[in-house]
Amino acid sequence: MIRPGPTLAPLAACAALLVAWEIGARLAGIDGLPPASHALAQIPAILGDPESLLHIGASLRRMVVGFALGVAAAVPIGLTMGRSRHVAAFFNPLLMVIYPVPKAALMPVIMLWLGVGDASKTLVIFLGVTLPVIYHSYQGSRAVEQKMLWSAAAMGMTAPARLVRIVLPAALPEILAGCRVGLVLALITMVTSEMIARQTGLGNILFNSLDMAQYDTVYAMIVIIGALGFVLDAAFEWLRGRLVAWAEPSHPIMVGTT
Amino acid sequence: MIAIASVTKTFDSGKGRRHLALADISLDIAAGEFVSILGPSGCGKSTLLYIVGGFIPPSTGAVLVKGERVNGPSPDRGPVFQEFALFPWKTVLGNVMYGLERRGVGRQQAQARARELIAMVHLAGYENFYPKELSGGMKQRVAIARTLAYGPSILLMDEPFGSLDAHTRTRLQNDLLDIWERDRKTVLFVTHSVEEAVFLSDRVVMMTRAPGRLKEVIAIDLPRPRSRATLLLDRRFQDYVVGIERLMDEPAQEQHR
Numbered sequence: 001m002i003r004p005g006p007t008l009a010p011l012a013a014c015a016a017l018l019v020a021w022e023i024g025a026r027l028a029g030i031d032g033l034p035p036a037s038h039a040l041a042q043i044p045a046i047l048g049d050p051e052s053l054l055h056i057g058a059s060l061r062r063m064v065v066g067f068a069l070g071v072a073a074a075v076p077i078g079l080t081m082g083r084s085r086h087v088a089a090f091f092n093p094l095l096m097v098i099y100p101v102p103k104a105a106l107m108p109v110i111m112l113w114l115g116v117g118d119a120s121k122t123l124v125i126f127l128g129v130t131l132p133v134i135y136h137s138y139q140g141s142r143a144v145e146q147k148m149l150w151s152a153a154a155m156g157m158t159a160p161a162r163l164v165r166i167v168l169p170a171a172l173p174e175i176l177a178g179c180r181v182g183l184v185l186a187l188i189t190m191v192t193s194e195m196i197a198r199q200t201g202l203g204n205i206l207f208n209s210l211d212m213a214q215y216d217t218v219y220a221m222i223v224i225i226g227a228l229g230f231v232l233d234a235a236f237e238w239l240r241g242r243l244v245a246w247a248e249p250s251h252p253i254m255v256g257t258t
Numbered sequence: 259m260i261a262i263a264s265v266t267k268t269f270d271s272g273k274g275r276r277h278l279a280l281a282d283i284s285l286d287i288a289a290g291e292f293v294s295i296l297g298p299s300g301c302g303k304s305t306l307l308y309i310v311g312g313f314i315p316p317s318t319g320a321v322l323v324k325g326e327r328v329n330g331p332s333p334d335r336g337p338v339f340q341e342f343a344l345f346p347w348k349t350v351l352g353n354v355m356y357g358l359e360r361r362g363v364g365r366q367q368a369q370a371r372a373r374e375l376i377a378m379v380h381l382a383g384y385e386n387f388y389p390k391e392l393s394g395g396m397k398q399r400v401a402i403a404r405t406l407a408y409g410p411s412i413l414l415m416d417e418p419f420g421s422l423d424a425h426t427r428t429r430l431q432n433d434l435l436d437i438w439e440r441d442r443k444t445v446l447f448v449t450h451s452v453e454e455a456v457f458l459s460d461r462v463v464m465m466t467r468a469p470g471r472l473k474e475v476i477a478i479d480l481p482r483p484r485s486r487a488t489l490l491l492d493r494r495f496q497d498y499v500v501g502i503e504r505l506m507d508e509p510a511q512e513q514h515r
Contacts, residue, residue, distance in 0.1 A: 147343035150313045151401075153331040155357040155408055169347045246347045246388045 032215055039219035046220055052205055056224075059190055059201040062118055066125025067186045071179055073126075074133035078175070079167055081134070082141020083159075095131065103128040103185075104192035116197040121190070128189035129182040136178025140171030173247040176240045183236055187229050202228075259289040259444050260310060260412065265319035267305055278469040279305050282319075285463060285472065289411075290442040294455035295463045296502070302470030303448045304416050310446060311337050311414050323412065333361065336410030340417040342397040344389040350376060350400050351385040357408035375403040378437065395426035402434070415447045419454070431457060432486055439483050452506070456480075456498045457489060464505060474505060 018036045025035040046052050081088040107124050114120040144167050152166045168175075194203025202225060209217035241248075267280040279302040287293050295303045308314045310321050312330040321328040323335065331337075344353050351372055358368035376385055379399040389397055398418055405413065419427045431454060438445060449455050455462045456478055464473040478498055480489065489495040 145341065145343055147337075147339040147341050148345065150308075150311070150331065150337060151339070151343045151404075153313070154311065154333060154335065154337050154405075154410075155360045156331075156333050157360060166345070169345070172347070244347075246390065249390070 031213070034215045034219060036219075038216045039223065042216045042220035043224065046205070046217065046224065055201050055205055058118075059194065059203070062122050062201070063125055063186050063190045066122045066190070067129050067183060069122070070126045070129030070182060070186070071133055074130040074178075074182075075137050075168075075175060078134040078137025078178075079141040079163060079171060081138045082144070082171070083163060083167060088138070091134075095134065098127075099131055103189050104196065107193055107196040111197055116199055120197060121193040121201075124193045125186050125189045128185040132181040132185060133175070133178040136181070137171060137175045140174025140178075141167050143174070144170045173244045176244060180233070180236055180240065183232055184229065187225070187232065191225060259291070259324065260285075260287040260446070261322040262286070262306070262310065263320050263322065265306070265309060265316040265321065267302065267309065267314075268317045280309075280316075281469040281471045283470070283472055284319075285475075287444060287446065289444055292438065292445045292447065292458055292460045293463060294447045294449055294459040294461075295465060296449060296452065296455045296506075297465030297470060297473075298467055298506070299450060300468050301465045302468060303465050306465075306470070307337075307414050307416050307446060307448050311335050313337075333357070333408045334410050335412045335414055336405035336408065338398070338401050338405050338413065338415045338418045340420045342389070342394075342401045344397055344400055344404070346389050349386050349388055350381060350392070353389070353400055354403045354407050357404060361408055372403070372407060375407055376400075378406075379403045380433065393426075394422050395430060398422065398430060399433075402437070406437070410443070412444045412446070415445060417448050417450070420449070427454075428486060434458070435484060452499050452502045456495060456502065457484065457486065462498075462502060464502065476502065 018040075021036040025033045077091060081091050103124055106127065107120065110120045110123055114123065148170065149162055149166055152162050157165065190201070191203040191206070194201035195207050198204045198207060202221065206218060206221040206225075209215075209221065262283055262285040265280060265283045266278070269277045269279055271277045283306060295306060297303045305314070309316050310323075310328065312321075312328045312332060312335065323332075328335075345356065348356060351369065354372035354375055355368045358371060359365070363371070373382075373385065376382060379402055381396060381399050381403070384392070384396065389400070392400065402418070419430050422430065435458060445458075447455070447458060459478050462476045462478060464476070465471065466473045476498070480492065480494060480498075
């Protein structure tokens with residue numbers, strides 16, 4: 001079946017945005033807002049430059065490491081919180097305090113401990129990722145049906161085994177929803193951390209160009225970061241769809257209705 | 259086989275208030291007996307079943323199974339819940355195999371056994387379906403097969419057909435009796451349907467409104483194997499149903515037993 005609507009709509013949205021930008025920039029005529037065509041023209045140059053590719057690579061490396069460590073730490077905490085009132089009572093106030101703090105705002109403090117290198121930036125990304133993943137894992141773990149756990153207990157599974165073999169898969173759709181939020185936050189904290197501690201990375205190129213009034217490059221970088229976010233999210237959604245296909249709603253098959 | 263000895267259960271309903279769910283229940287169930295627990299909703303009949311399963315502890319009293327005190331769940335007491343409680347990330351085959359694999363049965367053997375059971379509950383051909391793709395009746399068939407798979411000698415059934423439509427319900431009742439006739443496991447079956455209780459059981463245990471007490475235990479003396487078509491026409495079946503319904507409608511007087 002050919003359904004042009006859903007495929008064309010996002011392309012139309014992108015095109016409309018670019019046209020509005022182009023026209024707006026030409027009408028406004030401000031230095032700080034170059035037309036879309038000028039900014040987009042910079043993209044091949046940036047992506048063709050080995051040095052900027054190294055920067056992008058460094059950013060992605062920190063992001064992946066921070067994200068992976070964040071998920072690895074957050075999922076066990078969230079799942080245990082969901083199954084134990086005591087663990088939840090212990091972590092909940094801590095999370096409440098940490099949640100509203102913008103993680104990038106901690107960057108200057110963290111730099112005092114760990115310097116301006118990879119360690120500080122990865123830690124900030126880690127902090128940005130952990131909270132949403134903990135929160136979603138906690139909700140997912142709490143919602144696991146009691147009777148499902150009892151069924152497993154009757155098979156002779158101990159509580160720790162149930163946490164890994166029942167709670168984890170049962171909560172996976174919710175955990176992955178948290179990871180998706182975490183992934184976007186990882187990208188945001190990655191760029192912000194590089195704004196504060198400039199040395200390498202996507203954010204470094206962006207903010208250095210801003211300082212040097214190379215606005216075409218600034219906007220080109222913004223487009224690149226946006227595209228990167230889009231690609232990462234799409235890749236993640238693809239993976240998520242494969243992992244939790246069993247949870248997606250579908251019509252029950254009514255052949256032989258018993 | 260099962261000895262329920264002076265079991266009471268009190269729930270903490272918050273703010274220091276306590277709610278008495280079960281008051282002094284004593285009951286003995288013989289090996290191979292099919293016993294239904296019948297009562298109005300909220301009378302604690304499911305709670306009693308969960309206590310026998312070892313899923314929740316009694317407040318006082320004890321449950322002995324084969325002479326040993328119940329301290330927690332065991333593969334010897336297999337539950338089947340109204341909510342099915344299947345593992346949604348596993349296929350039908352995966353669900354039925356699960357308990358076998360946990361008990362250390364090899365993959366090949368577990369698969370072969372699971373396929374037999376799936377055929378026995380009339381779901382051959384659905385091995386690779388996920389629970390979300392099945393109707394309620396089919397899900398409950400999978401749940402029954404999953405529990406039978408690890409070979410419990412006692413089945414604890416918590417209103418297993420309560421959420422199914424009338425037609426599906428009678429088909430599953432018939433099939434359950436067929437399965438039960440093969441090896442006559444001990445069954446404790448919670449229901450609020452009088453007809454279902456009389457049709458299936460050797461004895462029907464009636465409970466009062468909350469706090470749940472035993473009101474009456476009625477032996478159902480009807481020939482086995484039973485078939486719904488003959489029983490519905492049988493005067494004795496009708497008498498049991500009408501008699502029990504009358505008893506249920508009686509105001510909750512101080513019945514003692």
